[in-house]
Amino acid sequence: MKNKIIKRWIIVGIMWIGALFLAYWNGEITKQTKRIIEQEEIYKLENRSFKSQSENISKIIKKAENLYQTVDAPNIGILILEKKLHFLASNYRLTQINIKIDQTKKSESSALLSIAFNGSLKNTIQWLTALQRDFPYIIVRGLEIIQEPSKKQAKFKVSLNYRYRIVSSGKVI
């Protein structure tokens, strides 16, 4: 008789524990589903907003990408850059051009270099403007001007920071 009562209580217990477990489980699934629906809604909105702004986003990303030059190897990049800088400086009638690479300050994404030349202030300003326009991956860190009394032209020494990204099969621009 006592066993019968206990057995029935066990059945009642199992039923209710099962019901409670299922209620909890369903609650969790419902919550999860609700969260997914919300995420989907956010995603849809994001997708819509992304589509409308994708052109602008691409432009910004592209512009930011230009702040680093993609190179296969830094040394190759520096070599080509050296040539280009020399050429640019010559274009603005700057003379006695001397480019030096600071090998001690070279990192995975940047290298320090300096360029010294003689020239007028006007030409140097034009050269700096061209440098910033054509070489966005080069930052001017500082410059020194020394004007000797007897000479018409001043001596300039410009410190530069060359930024690059190494890619395995990249094309050096």
Add this chain to the structure above:
Amino acid sequence: MGIFKNNKIRGSIVNNEEFYFMEFDQDSAKPISDGIPLNQFLTEVESDLIPDKIRHKKDNYILIVPDYWLGNYSFQFQTKKRSLVETYIERKLNAEHPGDPEIKYFFDYSNFRTEQGDMGFYVYFLQEPKSIQLYQQCIKYKLAPAFITAPSLIWERKLTQVVSDFAKGGKLFIYLTSRECFLYFFFSGHYLFSRNISFSNSEIESSEKLATLTFEINQSLYSFSQKTKSGMDQIYLLSTVPGQGYAQNLAEMLDRKVLELDNQEQDREMEALEYLGPAGYFTARDLAPSRKLLNVVNKQAKTELEWRPIQIQGIAIGICLLLLLIGQWIFVWKWFPYRHTYNIKSGTMSKNEIVQIYHRYNDSLELLLQEGARISPQNTLIKVAQSTPKNIRLKKMLVEIEPNPSVSMEGISKSQGPDQFKDSLSSLLTNLKSRFQGIKTLNIKDIDFEIDKESKDLSVNTYRFKFKFNLP
């Protein structure tokens, strides 16, 4: 709720040392098998004795034992609290029946108020040793009765329903059959004791029957008066023998009013069931709901009986709840994968790709803002050149963009005297301040200067100066 009502009650009757399997329906009591000698039932080890009808349907099984198997007594107690009352009864039964320790578990009780307003209890218990043996034998046959009662207790309930003032004073109920007569004595609606008068010959003259009855009733009334210290208020007669006018004759012989109760079962052939004793009169209507009968079954069975409806309801509600929740689970589970595959179905850019692009966009924007905020060296040079007065010539200039933006200047000024030199410097500072925001604090006192004594031009004074200011 009618559909849940069990119209048939299965049980057993013990009468004249015979054991009968019964089925009580709404109209009659029907024996399922012939009577089995009680001693045989108590000693039999085979379960073949149990009819199939009983074996397969034994819920709420009721066992009706003879009235003389039932003992009773009354007592007064201060509290109505169940646990205390039951403990008291158990202790009392144990003390009065030390030879039968099981008796203390087979009792039931009802309460009453004494004339003084005190709380009193009538206790009914199984005093017959065979009754315990019978109960255990029933359990052995997996026929554990949920109810054990006696005709007297069933009559008590039936009369309470039929007689309006049954709960007041002494009442005698006479149940007369052609073979036997049963006298039931009640006080304040509670059963006190009973007498059984058997007629040796059923064909006995009714006058002789009446004489025997009158004698027995008078004897019993005396006993009743002694027990209750009160007189008999009313006598009721229920006769299954049709058309004999017993009530009127008995009233004349007893010199008391005898009320004949309406025999609701007069259509039935009661004579054929007389061998079952008074229990043969009862139908399912008299026995249901069984919970309301005084039930002397043991405590465990009662506990099971009390909890059973709660447990069954618990199971039923649990099943409904489980089914609902399983339904919900299936619904939610089927719905869930659809949501999960949304991206693939829609064929648009994946969420991760969008997130990655936004990350790149944010990083790019940050980088471009940093670039935008960077000081332009050519602008700095232009501003310095524009700020320099004609009588001042810069000899050396250092423009630092990173890490601490600043400008260091060294130059010479050719002036007629200190006043002109001061004016030149002031002009230089004013011009610089107007072109470079954030150098408002730069003053002449921050400028180092000296006269160039080595200068060959003696018509004017040459002053050397140098200073530094930070770029905002």
